[in-house]
Amino acid sequence: MASERLLLVDDDRALCQQLKKQLVREGYAVAVAETGTEALRLVADTAPHLVILDISLAPEGDGAPCDGIDVLRRIRNTYETPVFMLSATAVGAVKVMALTMGADDYMTKPFDVQEFLARVQVILRRMARTTPSDREKRFGELRIDPESRQIWRNGIEVILTAIEFELLWTLASRPNRVFSREQLIELAWKHTYYGVPKVVDVHIGHIRKKMEADPANPVYIKTVRGVGYRFSSD
Numbered sequence: 001m002a003s004e005r006l007l008l009v010d011d012d013r014a015l016c017q018q019l020k021k022q023l024v025r026e027g028y029a030v031a032v033a034e035t036g037t038e039a040l041r042l043v044a045d046t047a048p049h050l051v052i053l054d055i056s057l058a059p060e061g062d063g064a065p066c067d068g069i070d071v072l073r074r075i076r077n078t079y080e081t082p083v084f085m086l087s088a089t090a091v092g093a094v095k096v097m098a099l100t101m102g103a104d105d106y107m108t109k110p111f112d113v114q115e116f117l118a119r120v121q122v123i124l125r126r127m128a129r130t131t132p133s134d135r136e137k138r139f140g141e142l143r144i145d146p147e148s149r150q151i152w153r154n155g156i157e158v159i160l161t162a163i164e165f166e167l168l169w170t171l172a173s174r175p176n177r178v179f180s181r182e183q184l185i186e187l188a189w190k191h192t193y194y195g196v197p198k199v200v201d202v203h204i205g206h207i208r209k210k211m212e213a214d215p216a217n218p219v220y221i222k223t224v225r226g227v228g229y230r231f232s233s234d
């Protein structure tokens with residue numbers, strides 16, 4: 001039986017009640033928020049294991065989050081909590097924007113509830129996944145601990161989002177192996193391939209800015225022109 005805490009954020013009350021009912025049946029503890037302000041308060045107060053966030057929230061007053069993308073941005077500024085975006089639009093540019101800003105998955109309404117539940121399980125399973133082979137790794141001034149999902153450079157912690165850590169660990173756990181963007185999407189996201197490989201480039205750029213001494217001349221994550229990326233252990 002599942003025991004994870006989920007936060008469902010949507011101003012469509014009928015849909016919220018439907019999804020909450022299904023999630024509770026699966027054993028999840030589900031809190032509901034109808035506004036971005038309420039969602040951010042609950043993220044801080046309850047530390048959910050997953051936020052399920054609608055991209056189109058009703059506007060609030062001055063200074064309040066204006067939509068789901070704004071809420072996602074504010075969550076990512078502080079937390080590593082995975083975020084599953086829901087949207088009534090299938091526009092590719094919106095999907096790319098949400099994923100590059102740190103969303104862990106994106107699903108277009110209307111959707112099959114069983115597929116929705118399966119994707120929730122995949123995200124939570126990925127976040128909890130550790131195996132005996134997932135031991136701490138050291139590369140020069142870099143230390144990566146997959147169990148605590150932390151990384152340090154010269155003893156100073158580097159804060160990565162959940163998907164950034166997954167990408168880094170996918171590369172670092174297989175040093176010097178070259179991965180295509182499609183392979184990284186499959187291994188790091190572990191669910192439906194979105195057909196937007198440039199999302200990988202954006203996240204790699206974020207990782208380099210946070211981790212590399214000189215992001216323009218990276219020591220660890222190397223670009224293999226025309227193919228993808230590899231993690232250098234030299």
